[in-house]
Amino acid sequence: MTRPARAVIDLQALRHNLQRARRAAPASRIMAVIKADAYGHGLLQAAEALAHTDAFAVAGVPEAVQLREANITHPVLALQGFRTHDELAAASAHRVQVTLHHERQLQWLEDTGLEPSLEVWIKVDTGMHRLGFSLSELKTVYARVQRLPAVKSPPKLMTHLACADNPLNPATQQQLSRFDQAVASLSGEQSIANSAGVLAFPQSHRDWIRPGIMLYGASPYIDGDARRDGLQPVMTLTAPLIAIKHCQVGDALGYGGSFVCPEDMPIGVVAIGYGDGYPRHASTGTPVLVNGARAPLLGRVSMDMITIDLRHIDMPQVGEEVVLWGAQLSVDEVARHAGTIGYELLCHGGCSVRREFVDDSLL
Ligand SMILES: *Cc1c(COP(=O)(O)O)cnc(C)c1O
Numbered sequence: 001m002t003r004p005a006r007a008v009i010d011l012q013a014l015r016h017n018l019q020r021a022r023r024a025a026p027a028s029r030i031m032a033v034i035k036a037d038a039y040g041h042g043l044l045q046a047a048e049a050l051a052h053t054d055a056f057a058v059a060g061v062p063e064a065v066q067l068r069e070a071n072i073t074h075p076v077l078a079l080q081g082f083r084t085h086d087e088l089a090a091a092s093a094h095r096v097q098v099t100l101h102h103e104r105q106l107q108w109l110e111d112t113g114l115e116p117s118l119e120v121w122i123k124v125d126t127g128m129h130r131l132g133f134s135l136s137e138l139k140t141v142y143a144r145v146q147r148l149p150a151v152k153s154p155p156k157l158m159t160h161l162a163c164a165d166n167p168l169n170p171a172t173q174q175q176l177s178r179f180d181q182a183v184a185s186l187s188g189e190q191s192i193a194n195s196a197g198v199l200a201f202p203q204s205h206r207d208w209i210r211p212g213i214m215l216y217g218a219s220p221y222i223d224g225d226a227r228r229d230g231l232q233p234v235m236t237l238t239a240p241l242i243a244i245k246h247c248q249v250g251d252a253l254g255y256g257g258s259f260v261c262p263e264d265m266p267i268g269v270v271a272i273g274y275g276d277g278y279p280r281h282a283s284t285g286t287p288v289l290v291n292g293a294r295a296p297l298l299g300r301v302s303m304d305m306i307t308i309d310l311r312h313i314d315m316p317q318v319g320e321e322v323v324l325w326g327a328q329l330s331v332d333e334v335a336r337h338a339g340t341i342g343y344e345l346l347c348h349g350g351c352s353v354r355r356e357f358v359d360d361s362l363l
Pocket of ligand 1: 033035079160193194195196210211212213214220
């Protein structure tokens with residue numbers, strides 16, 4: 001990639017956050033969620049750095065196979081399970097655990113002549129209404145899975161929390177009680193907690209936790225502060241300052257001219273835009289860091305440039321690196337200015353630009 005922006009990935013911080021998850025749920029095992037290219041941080045590099053996890057989770061079987069081909073031997077769960085008969089065969093061949101959430105998948109399993117080795121997580125829909133069997137279907141599904149020679153018995157049981165991003169929302173407690181009722185008479189390992197569950201709902205920890213966003217040092221909460229939760233940001237997104245202009249009072253900046261200079265002022269142009277995963281909806285006032293000091297974004301985000309206010313920056317230099325988010329400026333704060341969540345910024349930013357990996361413990 002030849003774009004000037006880059007994402008610096010701090011592997012030591014990634015490991016720190018894994019330990020943070022371990023401390024939060026000391027009685028549980030950890031399935032580190034590295035779907036979406038490890039939330040933009042690099043699937044294989046993240047998997048290697050997180051070697052102390054007990055297992056990994058990815059979205060689909062193909063990513064799990066990619067991990068196997070890179071000689072990663074941990075248990076790996078495909079959270080969406082197999083989408084085709086071929087993926088089922090691949091999961092079995094590569095010892096990939098699969099989520100079972102749909103009647104169609106169950107039929108494929110019933111028709112297959114695979115070796116008796118597949119580890120299956122039955123997904124229960126306790127209120128998210130995305131993937132999973134309904135509470136009323138669960139007992140029959142469980143019995144059918146138990147009869148399958150291809151599946152290691154007992155099957156495991158999981159659900160996903162819909163509203164844990166707000167710890168005050170009573171929906172989470174409701175989902176936990178529904179799950180407990182539904183699985184009361186069923187044996188098998190259990191898993192419920194995403195990052196928000198790990199940090200705020202100890203009753204959700206069970207046998208396996210599934211932390212994602214917290215590993216990357218961003219907050220799972222709507223108004224969260226990852227630092228306060230003991231997390232360290234992993235990705236720092238930077239791009240160079242490529243021009244400094246001296247605008248006059250009344251000059252309108254960029255597309256639509258949505259920002260009009262209230263006085264004569266220095267404007268910086270930074271070589272990053274929505275084509276590099278910087279959010280187009282970041283509004284005037286979104287902070288960036290120049291020389292460690294905050295400068296507000298002005299006007300609209302272009303495809304590969306943004307304009308910033310340099311009035312309060314001491315001696316800005318063309319060529320210096322501007323930080324869009326990272327160790328000193330939380331991705332969650334930037335996300336709030338763009339009407340989105342840190343998850344989206346990390347995925348888009350990390351997947352759009354060149355990644356560089358640093359590992360303090362190796363220095
Ligand atoms: C993405 C995902 C997680 C991780 O969620 P975070 O909020 O990033 O911690 C856990 N479980 C499932 C089923 C997921 O899809």
